[in-house]
Amino acid sequence: MNEVRKPPVATTGIIGWLRINLFFNWTNSLITLFVIYCLYQFIPWILDWTIFSADFKYNYLGEQITNQEMCSRNLDPENGGACWAVIYVRFYQFIYGFYPKVEVWRVNVAYVMLALALLPLLYAKLPYRKYFLYFTYIFPVIAYFLLNGGLGFTEVSTNKWGGLLVTLVLGCTGIALAFPIGIMLALGRRSKLPVISMMCTLFIEFIRGVPLITLLFFGMVMLPLFLPEGIDMDGLVRVLVAVTLFQSAYMAEVIRGGLQAIPPGQYEAAKSLGMSYWRMNLLIILPQAIRISIPPIVNTSIGLFKDTTLVIIVGILDLLGIGRGTLADTNWLGLSYEIYFFVSLVFFIFTFGMSRYSLYLEKKLKTGINMGAD
């Protein structure tokens, strides 16, 4: 009878893992020790700065902080770390901008509704998904009246909007509007009609060849010149036009990639059933093409979400704009690290979440499970 021997201790369990991954040979061990030493120096310092010696609302004397002079590190440079009180004091502006306090419930309702509207798009197995989707379709209309006013709500002009509100409005509207335009451009570029295909190609390549900032300038400076007198476009709308044009060109290329991956047999089968061009695309081709291009669509959307920060250059106060505005305030001078850290963190949470979601979709696609992208 053969004796069943256990594998050597050094190749299994924690010790085995350590040996293979951290101490495989002497150079490897040296690197590991060096990295551990660096982390040992760095991690306690950063934890101390961000948490243990930081002020959140009160300084080390126990006073509530109302300006930068009261931060512990400005009172006593030897002790005290970050001064998060600036975020605490300005939190309202970071989230809502200068939206009137009486009406702010409307923004809160819109935030909650946005989450509800996104739910059926993100989660395919949601019960009663169909009804949720109806809500998603009408949400933009509701959000417009909620945030802007009308239908009995008092009007809140867009120059009072700011912070996360503007970031989300720009990101969500840009993505939502660019999606149908992108589909049309992608179909147009692949069209057999030479004039249409040429015009779509030129448009897409032009937009992709210039930086977003020039398009924003175009929206801010040139768009008013193109429109007849009397039509006064809102600043946020002008920026939205630029952002949407920009995003739709990128979206079109991503969807075109999906369209190219559809086997010709699908087109032929649809045509042989006597379907018209639009029926074929709407019922057969696009559902499949969009399904496979959802991960790259999410990726370009992440790009757009980050790029919305560019609007501060044309004077719109998004999250980063509010941060810079706070820094210009003499009460909060010199707290740039705290503010930039906070703004980065907010962006990181959104974009990292989106990128994880795109990875999850990619995995699902590979295993061939229906992800219900219709």
Next chain:
Amino acid sequence: MRSNLGLFSDEKFRSIFFQTLVVGLFALGLFFVISTTSYNLEKRNIATGWSFLQNPAGFDISFSPFLEFKSTDTHLKVYFVGVLNTLLVSVTGCIAATILGFILGIIRLSSNWLLSRLVYIYVEFSRNVPLLLQIILWYSILIQLPRVKQSLQILDVFYISNRGLYSPRPIFESGFSYVSIAIVLALISSFLINRWAKKRQDKTGQQFPVFSSSIGLIFIFPLILFFILGSPLSFEHPELKGFNFKGGLVIRPEFIAMFLALSIYTAAFISEIVRAGIMSVSKGQREASAAIGLKQTWIMRLIIIPQALRVIVPPLTSQYLNLTKNSSLGIAVGYADLVHGFGGISLNQTGQAIECMAIVMATYLSISLTISFFMNIYNRSIQFKEK
């Protein structure tokens, strides 16, 4: 059914009809835009035409390393300074991002768990925070450096302060042109040697020490010439006079912030591309080359990287394009590039928005097209070749 539709059931007619319709609508829209625009321009007293390019700019540009710029120079010169500054930060950024990205991509695949995790954290943070925020953050770090009087010294020749990095400026004397000609000649001849050696190896199997001979040609040959000519190169050191340094080479914090942010941000994307490229080379290739006894470094250089490059180059091209377009964010920290100098200040001074924006957009388009043209040539040269 058919008869009801009449001509519309004919595919050819339909195609011509719709295309004419689209062209007609487009022309109508264009006509409308042009007529309202010219009306608006007239009403607001905005001049048109290109003559503004010859007018004096009336402002100073703090960072213009290639062209001397005075406030009496024309807007056309502002444009050239802007293009050069855009190209400067794009080219240096692309080079740094590529080097950093390749190193990080390879480290990410290293067998050391801790090291690859660290790179992973760097990649995630740098990819998921907006670039504009990173540029502003770097700039705010740089301008919080010590003042000029307390500037940090490195090796007694470099000075770092909140005004930027001061380093000795090389002064080329008359004989130096021979040295530069020698360098160019050495580069060409080492390129020819490389081709000849490859041909010979294909024919006879004999190897030629291309790398060491090229190094000898490119470095040692010009160096010998340099000393024969009596070292025609001297340095002008920066000196602290009053509140600022005089002389020397200044690298402004705006440029450093742009360079650091662009290269660090793009390197994160490039490292992921490199990682995916290396992982796309099948495991069998590595095992086969190990089986025939190649050294570990040779496996990487001769087997893995050439095959990975085929996957890496197309997305790398789009990263270069992105970096070039992202260099337009210099306006946020006052880096006098194309958008800030010409599309920003010149536009505001002359009010000729349409002309300025058209020039800026056309320039970016041509830079983008040039980059993709050369990268396409390079891409074709590394793809599989049927023999």
